[in-house]
């Protein structure tokens with residue numbers, strides 16, 4: 001039965017619209033008050049987190065049937081989860097989980113995912129990457145000056161986007177690890193898509209197949225730590241995989257590792273940069289990298305009409321996302337003047353690429369990214385830094401499209417610059 | 425009924441193709457709202473939160489588009505229902521075949537006039553957005569208790585609008601200046617100084633001539649029953665303390681806030697309602713408070729908690745505060761602060777009441793100070809059971825507030841004892857002074873569980889008895905005094921005002937295009953008088 005796990009809460013949406021905004025006490029301007037790219041672009045209440053909860057309840061009460069019209073609405077969402085953070089400031093509803101459930105239901109009924117997403121999924125299953133690229137070319141980005149250590153205990157999980165589309169991120173990451181003397185291995189063509197694009201578009205069954213392959217492989221190699229430069233792969237491994245299968249290696253995002261390496265003195269930063277930068281929290285590195293808390297308690301009626309979870313049920317509220325490591329890296333690079341945007345950390349505004357949106361609704365993805373570029377520009381920064389290849393693609397597209405003078409760098413690229421001798 | 429595609433096309437010609445729709449899925453999401461389940465029960469239907477499905481949803485972006493759309497409604501005899509941010513049952517079409525006008529795209533702050541201390545806003549500027557922009561000028565606006573996510577325009581023009589800062593900022597209806605109003609005929613009416621032939625501006629709200637403000641909104645607003653308001657000027661206030669920005673620290677849910685220098689909550693424990701009444705009057709006489717309201721002990725724990733668990737912990741671990749009066753003192757300078765604090769202390773001593781914050785027994789969390797500045801305390805009301813709604817609702821003296829609380833107590837307890845509504849010991853009232861005791865507001869929020877049939881039905885029965893109590897005991901007017909049924913019941917008891925209200929509706933809306941489920945329907949043809 002769909003939405004069974006959320007039966008109690010889907011009946012309690014107040015239609016208060018808090019899901020459309022960053023937490024109310026965080027609002028600092030009219031312009032950057034919104035948290036939901038979907039409602040910003042499509043305007044009808046239906047597109048908000050609350051709107052989707054209403055649709056879920058309608059289906060639950062047999063008022064509404066899954067349909068193509070429903071799919072078109074449910075998939076016009078980057079699953080950034082901002083709505084869930086704002087809602088859970090006071091309430092306990094799970095709009096993001098409801099969106100995932102709606103998508104799974106649509107897939108189950110043969111209506112979802114949307115055509116381009118379906119194609120990407122087929123490629124991911126066949127070629128192990130959603131870009132339909134030959135698996136044997138996964139390591140093409142590796143240049144001669146990069147040292148790979150075959151049996152290292154650390155693996156660098158490059159991810160499909162950095163392997164095929166944003167090779168500069170993979171290169172920069174590998175070079176930094178080399179400079180720090182961190183020995184790492186690559187999984188090569190045996191590295192399969194982490195399943196993130198499938199999981200987020202409702203194709204759980206297929207995503208779990210990919211997951212099982214990756215986990216089997218990593219465990220068979222005796223790897224102790226897996227490092228990710230892709231926020232999407234990282235959150236999929238860190239937050240989503242453990243819901244379906246536990247594993248016993250450590251997962252680390254490069255921002256965490258870089259921060260550690262700087263602190264340990266393994267990376268010698270030079271005074272060769274002089275730029276004002278701001279930082280975009282990728283949803284997958286930020287709020288979505290928070291693991292799903294486990295809870296095996298029960299609801300206990302403490303007073304008539306008031307039931308509370310015993311023991312207390314922890315909510316996934318974005319509290320434990322990865323926010324500080326990338327900021328710490330930026331603050332430690334000499335010559336960098338780091339300024340914050342208004343919407344940051346757990347209430348950061350999404351770039352608009354996730355949840356299958358970039359593939360299926362590029363106009364919407366670009367709209368969201370332009371909104372974010374505008375906010376980045378408002379800080380007076382010359383460069384926008386992030387830590388996710390997918391955000392990189394979309395934000396760069398928006399910079400080009402809007403004629404912005406902002407430069408975009410992945411954190412690894414900027415860090416690499418500060419390790420090199422060239423002045424900027 | 426489905427909307428005629430030809431008409432939909434005409435609407436789309438006005439607002440743009442993507443801004444008017446009859447998509448079934450979109451329409452479904454506009455059938456739902458908070459509290460609709462008990463409206464359904466009142467109508468003898470199942471307690472579900474879905475009501476009448478609109479035939480279309482329209483998203484205009486300018487006054488001209490609204491005007492053209494309304495004229496089209498007149499041409500085709502179609503009804504419309506406007507909504508700003510859309511919280512609450514009064515946004516829903518009250519019958520089938522209505523078009524919802526979602527004003528989300530009308531979201532401009534048209535003007536901030538810091539010198540004359542007013543601003544002009546469109547319907548979908550939210551309270552928090554406006555407040556954030558006003559803070560840049562050291563200014564503030566009144567916000568209804570619902571919180572900063574709702575529309576100041578909707579509250580000013582179409583709802584009642586008390587709020588947590590009412591002691592210093594009045595209520596929404598008191599702060600309305602010039603107004604731009606698309607009448608149900610499609611004509612545009614500009615109120616106050618906005619109607620001047622030359623140099624029209626927004627600074628003044630009414631006259632000359634008989635007051636149109638009474639027709640426009642009266643006590644509780646017409647809830648879109650008399651057209652659509654497209655812009656309104658709102659009176660502003662100085663920001664109550666000396667900060668440039670609300671700087672919130674830490675990550676959710678552990679938000680923290682450095683309490684501004686001159687800001688202090690006081691929680692005054694009053695041994696009975698009589699003392700509460702005296703305390704209200706005595707303290708408000710001094711004109712020193714930013715907030716001054718009464719809530720139950722339970723209500724107090726609620727506004728200072730962010731989770732149910734925290735609420736339960738507070739309820740168990742906190743000292744018993746009898747009939748609390750919540751006072752928030754704010755100031756811009758040390759001298760001002762010391763003066764206000766001293767005056768309050770003197771009043772407390774004279775009244776022989778206790779401030780449990782001063783005695784260190786109850787410490788409001790730091791974040792409550794930020795929420796108070798943003799008027800974000802109201803939504804905490806949903807923490808306990810997930811739903812609440814008020815009964816009773818008066819603007820009167822502190823004496824009436826007291827009498828109402830006393831008379832309502834046994835009635836509320838009856839329903840608590842039956843397990844039908846949340847247990848606030850019968851004392852779940854919310855009362856605030858307006859404009860430093862100039863007058864007072866009281867309502868009695870009641871928790872119920874919207875997922876339990878008995879609870880929803882129990883609440884409806886209780887609401888009905890509260891309404892009757894208002895009448896019999898002269899406790900002011902019922903909370904939901906809207907719609908034909910209520911007006912036709914209450915009007916004959918009260919100068920037959922409903923006959924006049926109907927005449928107004930008939931004149932302003934000759935083709936009956938503005939959905940009046942939460943206002944009043946026009947005169948029937950046979951009863952029409954000139």
Ligand SMILES: Cc1cc2nc3c(=O)[nH]c(=O)nc-3n(C[C@H](O)[C@H](O)[C@H](O)COP(=O)(O)OP(=O)(O)OC[C@H]3O[C@@H](n4cnc5c(N)ncnc54)[C@H](O)[C@@H]3O)c2cc1C
Nearest residue numbers: 508509510511514569570574575578582585647648652653
């Ligand atoms: C926790 C809580 C506390 C509350 N406390 C208070 C309180 O203290 N004081 C108070 O007054 N209310 C209170 N309410 C009710 C609340 O004020 C309203 O729900 C709120 O003002 C609605 O604002 P909105 O932006 O959602 O307006 P809407 O709900 O969109 O509109 C309100 C009404 O006005 C009509 N309307 C909206 N915009 C226009 C327009 N442009 N032209 C014509 N008609 C229009 C709508 O049809 C509707 O009937 C509370 C609600 C909650 C949930």
